Amino acid sequence: MKRHYIFASHGTFATGILNSVELILGKQNNIHTLCAYIGDNDDLTEQVNHLMASFPAQDELVVITDIFAGSVNNEFIRFITRPGFHLIAGLNLPLIIEMLIAPQDEALPLLITDSLSNARDSIQYCNKTLDAALLADKDF
Structure with missing residues (x-):
């Protein structure tokens, strides 16, 4: 059994985002991409079916x-009952890095849950975070 990622x-x-991942972590042979709506005659359903097969x-x-309930996400929802299939909405670099650097023998549902939590923590409004840190320093 092999683990594959599809962006x-x-x-x-x-x-x-795959280019950024590989810049940081090196070549990734288990990551595949699907870029929808870049060709005039692209059929998204056909692209997804071909990739999944x-x-x-x-x-x-x-x-x-990239987007929950968007057309790309909706095409993959059709496969949600496939054994070993996991669908996440919200493609972002911190999430991907978390998932790829984690031990790959970790159970996938736990890996996904932990990675989502850590990725959420990395999304910051830096002005507010810095203001809070400076305020905390003044209290000492």
């Missing part, structure tokens, strides 16, 4: 889409 987005965001049924698939 899927409207436009080329998925490829761009390329993986053995016993492999684990983690699909991370």
Whole structure:
């Protein structure tokens, strides 16, 4: 059994984020991308079906889409009952790095839950965070 990641987005965001991941972590052979709506005659349903058919049924698939309930996410929801299939909405670099640097023998539902929590913590309004830190320093 092998674990694959699919980054899927409207436009080329998925490829761009893969480029950033590989800049930070090096080449990733288990990551695949789907960039929707970049060609005039692209059929999203056909693209998703073709991509999903390329993986053995016993492999684990983690699909991370850009927008919850967007057309790309909705195309993958059709596979939610496939064994070993996990769908996440909210494609972002901190989430991906968390998932890829974690021990790969960790159970996937736990890995996803922990990675989502840590990624949420990395999203900051820096002005407010810095103001709070400076205020805390004044209290000492």
